[in-house]
Amino acid sequence: YWRSINNYGTWAQSKKNRGNVMYVGANDGALHAFATEQVGEFSKGQEIWAFVPPFIAAKLPGVINDALDGHKPKKGGTNSIFAVDGSPVIHDVYIRGIDENGDYESVTDGKSWHTILMVTYGRGGEGFSVLDVTNPLVEPSKGPLHVFSIYNDKDNGRVWVADHNGNITPRNYDTKTFTIR
Numbered sequence: 001y002w003r004s005i006n007n008y009g010t011w012a013q014s015k016k017n018r019g020n021v022m023y024v025g026a027n028d029g030a031l032h033a034f035a036t037e038q039v040g041e042f043s044k045g046q047e048i049w050a051f052v053p054p055f056i057a058a059k060l061p062g063v064i065n066d067a068l069d070g071h072k073p074k075k076g077g078t079n080s081i082f083a084v085d086g087s088p089v090i091h092d093v094y095i096r097g098i099d100e101n102g103d104y105e106s107v108t109d110g111k112s113w114h115t116i117l118m119v120t121y122g123r124g125g126e127g128f129s130v131l132d133v134t135n136p137l138v139e140p141s142k143g144p145l146h147v148f149s150i151y152n153d154k155d156n157g158r159v160w161v162a163d164h165n166g167n168i169t170p171r172n173y174d175t176k177t178f179t180i181r
Helices: 008-014 057-063
Strands: 019-024 031-035 047-051 089-095 112-120 127-132 145-153 158-163 166-171
Touching: 008 089, 008 112, 019 112
Parallel strands: none
Antiparallel strands: 019 031, 031 047, 089 112, 112 127, 127 145, 145 158, 158 166
């Protein structure tokens, strides 16, 4: 009932031809999107795009292994890094999200349906990123959008928040305690 009064069926019908995409976190520092069928100009199995979360980007130099520079026979390669190796979760939600221009939807515009993907960093760190993949293909004025990323810096007692514009702000841990009462 709740979905019907918020026009989920109409919205879902409008998105039925957007194509099926598989999202895979990898130890190269990126979340990868692959076509699982012919999607626009992309054939089945072709990578559509990749996203490196802002809190994982600093780990990318660790992929390069100088000891394996290719000058010695049978040498060469890279290191795997723990990055976005958590399992991505995707769901349609009814929220005030980000519009196609990359701006937060206003209170007067109300809520709308979005397909949200959340990927945890797993062994890559205590954090996660949230993307709006309502439009999974990168096209003019459309495409996946970074909504926000969170990183828990427990060593320094703060949480780092990266917003959709790339602004990173720290939030200190709250020292309050609560009882069940």
